[in-house]
Amino acid sequence: MVWRLYGGVFCPFYRHKTGSIRAWNAFAVLFGFLCASTSSLYFRPTFALWSYGGQACSFIDMRIDILTLFPKMFEGPFTESILRRAQEEKVIDIRIHDLRKFSIGKYKQVDDKPYGGGAGMVMMAEPIVQLIDEITVTPVETPYHGVSSSVVHKPHRIYLSPRGERLTQPKVEQISANHEWLLLLCGHYEGVDQRVIDGWIDEEISIGDYVLTGGELPAMVLVDAVARHIPGVLGKDESAAEESFSVKLDRKKEYPLYTRPEVFRDMKVPDVLLSGHHKEIEKWKKAQLR
Numbered sequence: 224m225v226w227r228l229y230g231g232v233f234c235p236f237y238r239h240k241t242g243s244i245r246a247w248n249a250f251a252v253l254f255g256f257l258c259a260s261t262s263s264l265y266f267r268p269t270f271a272l273w274s275y276g277g278q279a280c281s282f283i284d285m286r287i288d289i290l291t292l293f294p295k296m297f298e299g300p301f302t303e304s305i306l307r308r309a310q311e312e313k314v315i316d317i318r319i320h321d322l323r324k325f326s327i328g329k330y331k332q333v334d335d336k337p338y339g340g341g342a343g344m345v346m347m348a349e350p351i352v353q354l355i356d357e358i359t360v361t362p363v364e365t366p367y368h369g370v371s372s373s374v375v376h377k378p379h380r381i382y383l384s385p386r387g388e389r390l391t392q393p394k395v396e397q398i399s400a401n402h403e404w405l406l407l408l409c410g411h412y413e414g415v416d417q418r419v420i421d422g423w424i425d426e427e428i429s430i431g432d433y434v435l436t437g438g439e440l441p442a443m444v445l446v447d448a449v450a451r452h453i454p455g456v457l458g459k460d461e462s463a464a465e466e467s468f469s470v471k472l473d474r475k476k477e478y479p480l481y482t483r484p485e486v487f488r489d490m491k492v493p494d495v496l497l498s499g500h501h502k503e504i505e506k507w508k509k510a511q512l513r
């Protein structure tokens with residue numbers, strides 16, 4: 224739980240909200256709006272606070288901005304199944320940004336030859352940093368005393384790269400639990416100018432010790448794995464609590480699963496699973512973990 228300002232009122236803002244807490248937060252925002260709509264001197268400072276609170280206010284559990292040279296690659300994975308439902312229900316907000324938006328010159332350049340020679344091309348810093356700035360620097364209008372200013376809301380910025388830290392289940396859980404806003408930078412060609420990583424990236428993540436053609440597939444893997452841990456993303460019958468690599472299963476791989484029919488092409492479901500003895504079933508499941 225964190226405390227946030229809504230309409231000048233500190234409200235408990237739950238990272239994983241329930242319906243009633245959503246309603247309470249909605250009430251606080253409405254209160255802020257009512258304060259803002261009055262011109263009394265008492266309420267005007269409240270409006271200044273509210274406008275800031277409004278920036279921080281979100282009913283979305285996680286926002287994810289993805290920076291890519293190939294936005295269309297994300298159409299399939301994010302518009303189907305669980306991730307589509309999570310977006311429709313406003314549990315997660317995924318925004319895809321085209322890195323060519325701030326490309327340079329007549330030829331819309333986004334990459335150039337590496338200094339010092341070597342094969343391939345390197346993604347240039349300017350188009351990337353301009354896009355990151357556009358996403359993260361928000362001008363805030365505060366009518367109080369006619370002052371306006373800029374507020375930088377900082378997402379956790381991840382660069383997908385084979386040089387990064389290996390993505391594991393504990394790492395996925397840590398990202399999901401600690402961040403409400405992620406910015407994922409997908410590299411291409413030989414990689415991005417190191418100055419982008421030094422100045423605008425919080426961590427580099429790799430999905431495995433092999434090299435892919437770009438960071439798009441790794442970004443999809445990361446989003447899928449992280450989103451599953453946000454309450455409300457998985458349905459009632461799905462759970463991230465008891466599955467392979469979970470704490471509950473001692474970070475081991477899950478036991479085998481069976482469903483009807485009891486016999487399939489001469490292969491029978493293990494007797495213990497049909498026995499109805501819960502203790503024995505639990506023992507069997509534990510023994511199957513690897």
Ligand code: ADE
Nearest residue numbers: 383384385429430435441
């Ligand atoms: N980009 C290319 N290969 C990658 C990998 N294995 N992990 C993350 N990003 C990548």
